Amino acid sequence: MDMKFVAERHKGFKPSVLMQLAGLSKDMTDKIDLSIGDPDFTTPKEILEAGYKDALAGYTHYSQPKGYPDVIQAVVNMYKRDLGVDVPTENVIIVASGDYACFLSCFATINPGDELLIADPTFLAYKVQVGYAGGVPVFFPTSADNGWRIRADVAEKYITSKTKGIFLCNPNNPTGTCLHREDLEAIYELAEKYDLLIYADEIYTAFSYEVPFTTMLSIPGAAKRTIVMNSLSKNYVATGARLGWVIAPPQIIDAINLEGVNMVYTAPAISQRMAKFCLEQGAPYMEPIMAEFKERMFKTAERINKIPHLKVQSPPPGTFYLYVDVRETGMDDVEFTLKVLKEAHVVVVPGSDFGDCGKGFVRVCCTVGLPKLLEAFDRIEALGL
Ligand SMILES: Cc1ncc(COP(=O)(O)O)c(C=O)c1O
CATH class of the missing domain: 3.40.640.10 (Type I PLP-dependent aspartate aminotransferase-like (Major domain))
Structure with missing residues (x-):
């Protein structure tokens, strides 16, 4: 693309790994996408x-x-x-x-x-x-x-x-x-x-x-x-x-x-x-939704901690994000993300996308239902990382 009309401030822009993942996974019909920070619930x-x-x-x-x-x-x-x-x-x-x-x-x-x-x-x-x-x-x-x-x-x-x-x-x-x-x-x-x-x-x-x-x-x-x-x-x-x-x-x-x-x-x-x-x-309309988010977070964190070489704070402190430590797998967070994407069709975000201190971690969004979250980690466990 001819960049001559684009402002200087945008010229050094590098797409994040998150942006590249969307392209890599677009044809996977069975993918479980845990990269989206947008709640899956429709507004009450x-x-x-x-x-x-x-x-x-x-x-x-x-x-x-x-x-x-x-x-x-x-x-x-x-x-x-x-x-x-x-x-x-x-x-x-x-x-x-x-x-x-x-x-x-x-x-x-x-x-x-x-x-x-x-x-x-x-x-x-x-x-x-x-x-x-x-x-x-x-x-x-x-x-x-x-x-x-x-x-x-x-x-x-x-x-x-x-x-x-x-x-x-x-x-x-x-x-x-x-x-x-x-x-x-x-x-x-x-x-x-x-x-x-x-x-x-x-x-x-x-x-x-x-x-x-x-x-x-x-x-x-x-x-x-x-x-x-x-x-x-x-x-x-x-x-x-x-x-x-x-x-x-x-x-x-x-x-x-x-x-x-x-x-x-x-x-x-x-x-x-x-x-x-x-x-x-x-508030009353949000109560069941918040209860479901909490259940997803707590149960997914428990599930993750049963997988060798993966670790996450359990019970989780807040939000609908789990920040999973993958360092013991011997892979860095980008390698881990690409492997689980290609071999398990699960989309997570490398922690280093959020800064250098996030190296070795991946972000998991609990913005799909619990059965899908558990299936995602069954698939990841089956990779034997
Ligand atoms: C920490 C944080 N701040 C702000 C936003 C943006 O929120 P909004 O949808 O209100 O623009 C997000 C969205 O993911 C977020 O995670």
């Missing part, structure tokens, strides 16, 4: 009907730039009711997805040359979006030895005079780790010491099994330097709604608003109405 019909009913009643226009006031209020009420934190309404903006929440947050705060600390392994969009905003991603290691929990003392070693902030993904994609309150307190202390912003991606709020989910906003003092990003995608199995929100100090929200009105203008009206319903009345 009560949530869809709430959006549809409001659309018929006229919610088919632009909303106020920061979102419908009653949707903003629903966010505020949910944080008080479920997470015990007071969020002023001027600290909230409704946006078109969690990804866009992150993009807008980066553009609202990052100056060219600013360094942003990101825990390795990581959800990949942070690195790209920090780069788009002119910032420099600086990776600091986390390790399976302490369940991939962020250590503030390790992050501190990577701080320079250019460091602007630190990214947290809690609960974490790809490792499933849930940070404990003391981890968040230590990160907050670090942020105070070096005057850093905290970018807290809390998109898997509902998927914390090991410890109760703790929002960064619940750490006293943290709200003044924290940007929380969240969305309907995972907590309400509504990735297609493309609906998220940001909670941040009002000056940052105003900057995000200015960017947002000049890009997408407002978040989709119908999805905003779904969000109001989700946040106010969605």
Whole structure:
């Protein structure tokens, strides 16, 4: 392809192994795909009907730039009711997805040359979006030895005079780790010491099994330097709604608003109405889905640990991802991924796709039913790795 019209920033782009896997497996009719971070459940019909009913009643226009006031209020009420934190309404903006929440947050705060600390392994969009905003991603290691929990003392070693902030993904994609309150307190202390912003991606709020989910906003003092990003995608199995929100100090929200009105203008009206319903009345409809995710995660982790040379934290800490240690097979994570793809027709993602610290691990998404998950690991066991 002639690249002459393509912007310089895209020219060094290398497709991830995940992107290549889709091509390699496209003709396998019996494949079990455990690479997709999109829940397999359809959004509960009560949530869809709430959006549809409001659309018929006229919610088919632009909303106020920061979102419908009653949707903003629903966010505020949910944080008080479920997470015990007071969020002023001027600290909230409704946006078109969690990804866009992150993009807008980066553009609202990052100056060219600013360094942003990101825990390795990581959800990949942070690195790209920090780069788009002119910032420099600086990776600091986390390790399976302490369940991939962020250590503030390790992050501190990577701080320079250019460091602007630190990214947290809690609960974490790809490792499933849930940070404990003391981890968040230590990160907050670090942020105070070096005057850093905290970018807290809390998109898997509902998927914390090991410890109760703790929002960064619940750490006293943290709200003044924290940007929380969240969305309907995972907590309400509504990735297609493309609906998220940001909670941040009002000056940052105003900057995000200015960017947002000049890009997408407002978040989709119908999805905003779904969000109001989700946040106010969605929990009972999610209970069976969350119970099923938990069962899949726990039983699949148990199954994996019965296979020689494979290891995974059991019971798993959170999310719908298992980060499986394959080092004892003697293969690296890319070799393992290609072997199970070609010989067992099972698609997983090499851990190194998420950063150097993920070498020797693979990510398994529990986004297919338990029988398929168990069959996938029967097939993998039969390879005798
Ligand atoms: C950690 C994390 N943040 C953000 C997103 C993007 O979510 P959304 O669908 O709301 O854009 C994802 C999606 O996989 C994710 O895993």
